[in-house]
Amino acid sequence: MDSGADSQGKPRLAVIGTGIAGLSAAYLLKDDHQVTVFESQARAGMGAHSVDYASKGITSRIDIPLRIFCHGYYDNLLALYDHIGVEILTSDHSGIFSDETGRVLLHYGNFRLGSVHLSHLKGNSWLNPAAWTIGLQSRRFFARAKRDVSRSGLAELSFGEYLQQSGAGREFVATVLLPMMSVTCTCSYQAVRDYPADLMLEYLTCGVHELGIMTAAKGVDDIVPRMLVDVELQTNSPIALVEPDGEQLRVVTKAGSTRHFDQVVIAAQAHQAAAMLAGFEERRVLLGRIPFERSSMSVHSDQEILPAPVKGLSPVNYHVPRDAERAEVSVDLTKAIARLSDQETVFQTWNPIRRIAPNRELARVEFTRPTVTRDSRKAVIALREQHCQPGNRLWLCGSYMTEKIPLLEAAVDSSVAVAGHLGAAIPWKTDTPSAV
């Protein structure tokens, strides 16, 4: 057992988990603490699933998942990336929607007018009255959502209730809105409907469609080392237990090695955090109220999943079978990611419903992801209240810990809040309150 004291007189702090929440927490806290970062996987979490893709004599790294973001919603993420020097690029994420027979329901593209991205129908959708109906319903939905977003009482409604009350067009909801939000939140249509309406409207009206989608130009291998500075990194170190021990917290790995820390930031997902806590009963119960869903992602080059030959198609292909619980969504990475544009077509397919030829598959990864309900939101507020208790030493951080859709921004928001509680100076202007 170690003493817990640091030769430089800095408090010892453990960060458990190296998704973007843990990485950004470690980065923000490193100046005033001696930081040890634990990760259960062999590589830091953001890059744990990346794979190499070789074609046309070029080898490129593909991130799984591909992480997109935009202005208007990702203030802390963009400020962090700017601060650590991550280069970002705009990316085309226009889409084509087809049904279980491969029939195209809607195909749209984007073009840029100055800094604004405008959508237009593509291909045969120009001649398809159903596509025009969906386009019209979409315009009505967004116009109404922009008026409603600051309306009081929205947080008491589920998104499903809002859609019903606002009279959103049925074809647009079933063909476009639910599939888009099911991939954005990587969850079922039902879970999308269960989200609090204000969180969905905040995202949908942030300008994501007008301001364009962005990605990190060089992928996560360029991002992770920029945040793992002046910290001790322990990979292959799943944590089994975090419990109070006198004035400190005892952290035990699954292999049985024990260390003591003055502060512990758990930046794993809610169910993973609950599994490692002992002696924090109230928090364990609250964490148990955060729902999550499992889904998988395949990286492959099987073009059979497309409704038409690859040439001329928009980069994002939504396969929307009637009666499915989720869409199957494939992104043509050679169209969405500039550094892959010279290679042979390769896809990232979320929730593969159809068979992908095994000899065409590079990787398949299983994920869990939190979702938000009106009840889970109350649990998160109660968990954040625990951060304000005098003498608190256990901090929960992660995309589930803010009142937002659990995306990259929510994860960075949560680490900014924890760093603020622990007295760290945030090196950019932020509206994120460190107190509840």
Ligand SMILES: Cc1cc2nc3c(=O)[nH]c(=O)nc-3n(C[C@H](O)[C@H](O)[C@H](O)COP(=O)(O)OP(=O)(O)OC[C@H]3O[C@@H](n4cnc5c(N)ncnc54)[C@H](O)[C@@H]3O)c2cc1C
């Ligand atoms: C398929 C998919 C696509 C997505 N696409 C986007 C997107 O385009 N844009 C966007 O903004 N967001 C996207 N997201 C969401 C985004 O990935 C999450 O918001 C983000 O990863 C959350 O970060 P986090 O640090 O809170 O948690 P995580 O990334 O889940 O990190 C938790 C870390 O903790 C580690 N861990 C768990 N248990 C232990 C343990 N016992 N001991 C040690 N370590 C442990 C895990 O290995 C992991 O590295 C996507 C999510 C998925 C699943």
